[in-house]
Amino acid sequence: MTERRSLSALGVSPDSIWGDENETIVYAQALGQGKALIFRFHLNPNNPLGSLSSRIVSCYHDLEVSNEAFTFQNRGAMRNAIWSAIATVWPSCINEPAILEAGTVIDLTTYKAGEIxxxxxxxxxxxxxxxxxxxIRWSDLVTQNHIPxxxxxxxxxxxxxxxxxxxCKRVRVQTGLEKSSTFVFKGIDFQTYLQLHDDDDEFAHTMVETWRRSSKLVADMPPHPNI
Structure with missing residues (x-):
């Protein structure tokens, strides 16, 4: 809970934690200051087994370790370590121009002195x-004769x-006005893809197609006479 309070003090809220199919990576996403940032903990052979990233990956994927010091006592302790690490680097990461680039992920690394x-x-x-x-075409997402x-x-x-x-996220679009309407952002974002990704991406393909069809169904509905 202390780690979550550390994030909250920064105006940041934890979103989700997930791992990859090869059991070498753990991702975590946090939302704050209008941004959704994805962080990565990677099982790197060049890093000692006792490094933070290695311990997180070992615990999340329940990998066999030769020493209890190479993992966490339980998943709760692992989650606390993840959010604590993110709280540590958030102030410096949020100001990096690179985070605005599409497809950006932040790799978290610890040095010998324990610096994250x-x-x-x-x-x-x-x-x-x-x-x-x-x-995906415009006609799949937008009502006919409507200019998006x-x-x-x-x-x-x-x-x-x-x-x-x-x-599915509640968002606001920057308009320059002091107050602006809020919207629901619904779709298959990069976070969702990373959660679905596997070697052949079959499940991801299925999810995208399901989203496309449901969006087209809504777009093709005739307008309600009272709206």
């Missing part, structure tokens, strides 16, 4: 994510995560 450093990088899987969306407003993702302020399947 966040390094932003472009996740190679982002290209595969974009490829999944190439067959296109905004840059940097103009979207994430307010909070909401329930529901896939990505």
């Amino acid at each position: 450093v966040g390094l932003a990088y472009r996740e190679p899987l982002f290209t595969q994510y974009i490829d999944l969306l190439r067959n 407003r296109i905004v840059d993702i940097s103009e979207v302020v994430f307010l909070e995560a909401m329930g529901g399947r896939g990505c």
